[in-house]
Every structure is written in C-alpha cells, then in structure tokens.
Amino acid sequence: IIHTCESNYASCWSWLDNPASQVSAHYVVNEDGSEISQLVREQTRAWHIAALYDCTLNRRHECWRNGVQSNHFTVGIEHAGFASQDSFPRAQLDHSAALVCDITRDRAIPRDWQHIVGHGQLQPADRTDPGPHWPWIAYIHRVQALCGELVVDDSAQFNDSVVARTQVPAGWQATDTTPDYYGGGYHWASTSPSATDGVEFSFYVAASGTRTVDARWTSGTNRVPQAPYAVITSAGDTLQIVSRDQRTGGGSWHTLGTWTFPTGWNRIVLLRRAPAGAVVVADAVRVR
Ligand SMILES: [Zn+2]
Known part of the structure; x- marks a missing residue:
C-alpha cells in the first residue's frame, strides 16, 4: 500500500x-x-x-x-x-x-x-x-x-507504448465481468473453426535475445480448452503455436515458452480459431 x-x-x-x-x-x-x-x-x-x-x-x-x-x-x-x-x-x-x-x-x-x-x-x-x-x-x-518484466495488456492505456502495444480486432468485446484480470479488464470472442483474426500483443526487443513469455486470462467453464497463441518474430516468422486451457488458472501467469527473438517488434497473437461453442479470453502477455 x-x-x-x-x-x-x-x-x-x-x-x-x-x-x-x-x-x-x-x-x-x-x-x-x-x-x-x-x-x-x-x-x-x-x-x-x-x-x-x-x-x-x-x-x-x-x-x-x-x-x-x-x-x-x-x-x-x-x-x-x-x-x-x-x-x-x-x-x-x-x-x-x-x-x-x-x-x-x-x-x-x-x-x-x-x-x-x-x-x-x-x-x-x-x-x-x-x-x-x-x-x-x-x-x-x-x-x-x-524486476525484468514487460507486460502487454489488451488495453492501450495500461501499456508503455514505447515497448508494448496491442491490437484488438473488431468483434472482440471488452468486459470486466470475471475478476482477476490484468489492467482494467479483458477482451473476449467466440471460437470459430474458420476465424483468422486474433488479438496481437506486441513487444519491443531492443537487443536480440532469449525471452520467456507468459499469458494471463480469466477462467470459466465456457472458456476454450485449447486457446492458440501464435509466437511471431519481428521478421514475420511464426516460431510456434502453443495452446493453453483457459477453463482454469485464471488470474495468474502461465508460461507459453522460451524463444530467441530478434530486435524489433515481436508479437504473440491469440487466435480464436477453434471448434465453435467456447470463448477465448485475451487479457495480457508478459515477457521476461
Ligand atoms: Zn496513508
């Protein structure tokens, strides 16, 4: 306090x-x-x-x-x-x-x-x-x-725009219904097997190097069991797409993995491309 x-x-x-x-x-x-x-x-x-x-x-x-x-x-x-x-x-x-x-x-x-x-x-x-x-x-x-961490929130007002930016496609809705989000709330969208849009969490890497990336969401029974997070470099290369179960573990950080990122704006893109009938939550990404 x-x-x-x-x-x-x-x-x-x-x-x-x-x-x-x-x-x-x-x-x-x-x-x-x-x-x-x-x-x-x-x-x-x-x-x-x-x-x-x-x-x-x-x-x-x-x-x-x-x-x-x-x-x-x-x-x-x-x-x-x-x-x-x-x-x-x-x-x-x-x-x-x-x-x-x-x-x-x-x-x-x-x-x-x-x-x-x-x-x-x-x-x-x-x-x-x-x-x-x-x-x-x-x-x-x-x-x-x-403390060696950089957080990218889904809302611009909680980001240091020099090193953290977010881009939320139309159709993803802002809310604060479920507590224990990072910042002032989060965005959500329904899953769709053919959807190509996703929330982009971009972070600036000043000198190429290894970073560990974590993600945070709010959980609930309607959440997607396999939320796809695409890890994309500043050169546009997709290093990996990792999935995390958003039905549990809300309000705390979950490691997506560790990768080597080049200098520049790298990003994590949370997709909603998954079997219909669930909700994907875009809250925040942490880089350390
Ligand atoms: Zn006081």
Missing part, C-alpha cells in the same frame, strides 16, 4: 517511530529516494491503514478477504510529501519502485494494479493519499522493468 506522509521525511519517520502516534509503517522513502527507513519487519503487522478490506474498491480482487483488517496482509510504504502535490520527484519514484520490486519478488506478489495500490483507494472514507498525481501507470511499469 502506497502512502504519502503529509509531512517531510524527518517528521514522518519520527512520528511513526513514536508509540504515542498509534500508527506505523514498514518503510518510509525520503524526498529524493536517497534514504529509505525500515521501521517494521515485513512479516510483522504495521498500523498504516484503518480499513477493513472491501474488494469492490479493488476491482473485485480476492473478495474472500472482505472484512479482514487490511493491515493483516499488506506492506505499507510511506513517502515524504503530500497527496496534494502536483508531481513527485523522479528519483523518489525510482527508489520506491526498486523497493516494491524487491518486496514483490521476495513474496511472489504479482506486479499489477490490484496488488500495488494507494491508501486512498482502500480507505476512501477519509484518505486520499498518495493523491491524484501519483503516476500509477508509469510507476507500475517501472516496478516491472526493474
């Missing part, structure tokens, strides 16, 4: 360190990221949010946690500064992102907008931090990049 202190760094950590405050946080990042204080061990509960978890505030993610005090399962990171700021220093964001990369890697926490969230999002009654100008999209991208 991302916070702003509503004060400078020294006031922030000293107040959190004072038992009279009745509040605490695991980490405090100073104004330019040059110093980060750890005040509470990650495995120990800190008092940084005063709200019971409500999944309707978090894209209906993990509703089985509803009613649990959010301090029980979250790590709190305070940032020197104010929710009313117009912007945040680049160096503060960078060092904060490096910290979040480290925490998520150690604890196998997915790096997305349901797992890295603002205090105000989960406690909207009386908190707004880190405020409207925290650069959420770029911040998560920075966390991902520092």
Whole structure:
C-alpha cells in the first residue's frame, strides 16, 4: 500500500517511530529516494491503514478477504510529501519502485494494479493519499522493468507504448465481468473453426535475445480448452503455436515458452480459431 506522509521525511519517520502516534509503517522513502527507513519487519503487522478490506474498491480482487483488517496482509510504504502535490520527484519514484520490486519478488506478489495500490483507494472514507498525481501507470511499469518484466495488456492505456502495444480486432468485446484480470479488464470472442483474426500483443526487443513469455486470462467453464497463441518474430516468422486451457488458472501467469527473438517488434497473437461453442479470453502477455 502506497502512502504519502503529509509531512517531510524527518517528521514522518519520527512520528511513526513514536508509540504515542498509534500508527506505523514498514518503510518510509525520503524526498529524493536517497534514504529509505525500515521501521517494521515485513512479516510483522504495521498500523498504516484503518480499513477493513472491501474488494469492490479493488476491482473485485480476492473478495474472500472482505472484512479482514487490511493491515493483516499488506506492506505499507510511506513517502515524504503530500497527496496534494502536483508531481513527485523522479528519483523518489525510482527508489520506491526498486523497493516494491524487491518486496514483490521476495513474496511472489504479482506486479499489477490490484496488488500495488494507494491508501486512498482502500480507505476512501477519509484518505486520499498518495493523491491524484501519483503516476500509477508509469510507476507500475517501472516496478516491472526493474524486476525484468514487460507486460502487454489488451488495453492501450495500461501499456508503455514505447515497448508494448496491442491490437484488438473488431468483434472482440471488452468486459470486466470475471475478476482477476490484468489492467482494467479483458477482451473476449467466440471460437470459430474458420476465424483468422486474433488479438496481437506486441513487444519491443531492443537487443536480440532469449525471452520467456507468459499469458494471463480469466477462467470459466465456457472458456476454450485449447486457446492458440501464435509466437511471431519481428521478421514475420511464426516460431510456434502453443495452446493453453483457459477453463482454469485464471488470474495468474502461465508460461507459453522460451524463444530467441530478434530486435524489433515481436508479437504473440491469440487466435480464436477453434471448434465453435467456447470463448477465448485475451487479457495480457508478459515477457521476461
Ligand atoms: Zn496513508
């Protein structure tokens, strides 16, 4: 959970360190990221949010946690500064992102907008931090990049267009009906044995090399048992078409394989060419 202190760094950590405050946080990042204080061990509960978890505030993610005090399962990171700021220093964001990369890697926490969230999002009654100008999209991208991954979502607004692009053919519909998607939702289309269209997840490779590619979907009984993912290089060569069962395993990453990609825009194309009567879900592709 991302916070702003509503004060400078020294006031922030000293107040959190004072038992009279009745509040605490695991980490405090100073104004330019040059110093980060750890005040509470990650495995120990800190008092940084005063709200019971409500999944309707978090894209209906993990509703089985509803009613649990959010301090029980979250790590709190305070940032020197104010929710009313117009912007945040680049160096503060960078060092904060490096910290979040480290925490998520150690604890196998997915790096997305349901797992890295603002205090105000989960406690909207009386908190707004880190405020409207925290650069959420770029911040998560920075966390991902520092952890060596690039995610291509089915919606352009969640992509870093310098390295990730998506192309959704007409006829694939946008929805967020089934939770645990990446980004703000996903697209779906009906299977058809003669269909040639597919959702293109393109990613830029700056220097030719080996990459492992994962895919994510939302699952359900109506999903296709063999969703075909075509792996196509920047030269236009189809390296392989691999199939994955979308009836189960929704909301987590599934490895498609490891290939050597040339420099340029390579892509994964999710096809709907399969026996009729099922649904194909295009959510996101991860390259690492
Ligand atoms: Zn806060």
